[in-house]
Amino acid sequence: MLYSFLKQSANISPDAIVFYSDNYKCTYIELDEKVTILSNGLLQKGLKKGDRIASYLLNCPEGIYLYFACFKIGVSVVIIHPSFRDFEIRLLIENTQPKLLITQLELYKNIQQLGKEFSSLKDYYYLIDCSHNENSNILSFTDLLNETYQNKNLIEEEEISGEQEAIIYLTSGSTGRSKCVQSNHKQHFSYIETYKTLQFNYNDKFLLISPINSLSGLNLGILLAVRYGSTFYYLSTNLPSKQYMKMIPSVLYEQKITCFACISSLLRNLIEEIEQYTKKQYRKNFLRVCFVGGEKFSKLSSEKSRKYLGIYPHETYGMTETSGPVAVSADYPPICGRFKPLNETIKFRITNDNWEDMPYNTSGEITIYSDTIMTGYVNDQETTQKIIKNGWIKTGDIGYLESDDILNVVGRLKQIIICNGCNINLLELEETIRECNDVYEVCATSIPYMESEKPVVYVTFHSSHSINIVEDEEYLFSYLKERVAEFKIPLYIRILDVLPKNIIGKIDRKMLSEKALKEFTQHEI
Template sequence: MNLLTQFKESAKNYAAKPAYYFMDQSCTYAELDGAITKFASGLQKLGVKQGDHIALLLGNSPHFVISLYGALRLGVTVIPVNPIYTADEIGYILNNGDVKAVIALDMAIPLAEKMHTYLPKIEHYIFCETVPNSRVESKFESLSGFSKMKSFTEVVASGELTFMGPELKDDDTAIILYTSGTTGKPKGAMLTHKNLYSNAKDVSEYLKMNSDDRVVTVLPMFHVFCLTVALNAPLLSGATLLIAPKFSPKEIFELINEYQATVFAGVPTMYNFLFQNPDGKTEDLKSLRLCISGGASLPVALLKNFEQKFNVVVSEGYGLSEASPVTCFNPLDRPRKPGSIGTSILRVENKIFNELGEEAPAGEVGELVVRGPNVMKGYYQMPEETAAAIRNGWLHTGDLARMDEDGYFYIVDRKKDLILVGGYNVYPREVEEVIYNHSDVVEVAVLGVPDPNLGEAVKAYVVSKNPELTAEQLIKYCSQHLAKYKNPSSIEFIEELPKNTTGKILRRALKVQVAQNVSK
């Protein structure tokens, strides 16, 4: 069993049911299955074959769903790429990933014009029309690479509904996800058909998704959190996707109300924006049976404030690209523990290892390690990095965590974000939790900065809704709740924290700023 065969079952069982709504348009499971089949057939007619690599430079849209499932049905390896990356970032992934075809919005045609001569391996550029019935060919007729340019609509139209597709093996690489590259160049995590299917199925069962669910799909589809939790798992369950092209608190409130959404999945920043929105009312989220948070640690203060304001329960989980991604979720049938990422999901093991590679006892901080059918088979063309990440069958996450006596896990911080103050360990998240409790604070990020006496000191970057709040006041507030060595030595107020496209706060961008200031 894989995503494609399970989707076929959904298409047969729920043929007339909406598979998705997008911009006030709907598409049934039968119609979506037909489009996927024809796109797979159309790709094959272009000469794309099983084992080839294609890249998707697409935002949240039906084009993404059809392209993803169509390519997988042909046995092609899909590489989702953030479409707002720079030409250099995109070029690196396309080259490193040995991409043969690119599927993108027609807005990316100027990018193709700039890059196509430097990417000789790419044989086809398939552009999706953003304006109905437009002919994208007219936009690139002057290009020397015109023969490589195709229209998405024409590729689908050329396909045949009788297309069956090749046999897919569990260990075939289905998707290569390039990690955000916190150090050096991004690495391509190879996820197999077994990885993707097992995680989508387990998440669906764990969260009790069913055909009555209507899932808000606003997380970026090119990101693994959305791929599994808000796209694959719902489609395998016969649920309906409510596809949102971008995140806007006002539009999300409207979308949830209009379609009576039952499941919302987001990152902490999204929950913060929804909570801070002055127009948000309790009844705006009354149809939701479940809110899911992941991608980064959800501050406990935000969790409690959000739940109190909207009268919903937020279930926090944990995952990473290399694990397809979900490994933990707070259970729905047992007590939830605020601040915890929950317990191991079905068929996945999580443990805490100490520095000796031994399992740590309950309560002790160590590295979170994972094993299960969801763990990647390795990094593309990077055997050394693969060997460092997967040791003795365990995926080493790089996250510091602890487990309590009930089997609930708590992320303490990233190993690389640990601050060493005079020989004492300071976990940024612990300091951030305290600062988030201050009523004037909207967002905060904590990191270590060089200190001539202590090696490192704690610095906080804060977004405040009160222009009168001073650093001295906030430092004094922290001193009432933190040991002296954990207390911020400095606080800098900024208008907005740097974030990636999923809304995750980028500590590394702040670290670069600190390093530049130090070098001056």
């Protein structure tokens, strides 16, 4: 079903560029030919519809071939993000039991010891950048791309059902334990179709800021571009984030990018890089669509985006379990945190713990109906049934409805704490601190304190700021006391060189929460 996006665009515009990077270009017809060869290669190795392949790759053309080859023959892709840690890789593979794992030498070193635990793998690894290896469990990916497979009639000419499993990916676990999300062709197909109103076409150029091996990279880059016969560009490098960010402004202008998506904190940092870039030289801006989400996006950031991108970003709201964003800014210019559904099939409710509806303008848990909602968590039916009921999913977020179609998002359930009987929204606290010009990134978490909870804050400053720990902490406390109620003032503020990130680039709240609790226990602050 998802392969139909490629088949249709290859028929209409065979010679158009589908994707490129700084060192590689591929047309639609070339991609379709590679996909046919790889599909036959996988079938020749014994793969069949319903099997699973684990993809653990840095950005490369082979990762794109693999997606569409699997979609074509009904094999599902277990996406292993290149930044996953050992326990996340183990969780995915143990729960999904893939037949093959396809990776690169650079990443293979990360899982060499783990491989001994994975008894499900028929052949342990296919390495893209390895032509021969004495280890019998390591095979060359080029064996699967043997051109002798091109004319073999191994692929069964049957339509892949919408109910056929397509993708398995991992939730970040930023507010709880990581879980394996299972989704099918119909859910992703429906997700791509929700963007019809934005009228993408063959002239659009998408920039993949997220890795190819990520849900955002797949849905908001690869599939969206291929569905409309567009082109997408990816950076082949894998540099640390600050260096990576410095490369993006030149790509935006030189490659005439029209569309990209990223998380809110990344866009804030990107705007600063664009500001510096455009001071040195003028370049015409071709950008027409920018999606931003994953975290709260402030009015100040929105206005700066308008100044340096030429457009207001579309703030989005959604979750991994809905295949990505299902709501977009209800206003233009956007009013931050105020959303409307991406299309008429998506519905909102605000419910209590018993799934009962709350009145308009009354806060409760945001509950969503959409064709894009996951099939469920792999090997965790109990949790699946707790959050999904009759096609509706509980998000774990707090919000309220102005009307059936206007949703206001307040924050995460677990980011609202109670201090001496008063509610404190940690996201609001973060936003207040972030408005300080010297602050680069901020994360507010909480610790148990005197039979209640108390917020604590971690901050990084811009590289241009000369840090004096004592003076800076005192300055931030003074800054907050002028802007928030006394009961919202954090127990302490810590200044760090960097804040830890999770797999999609968000600040790792879980890790900082554990750090705060450990510090409090050890030092009795």
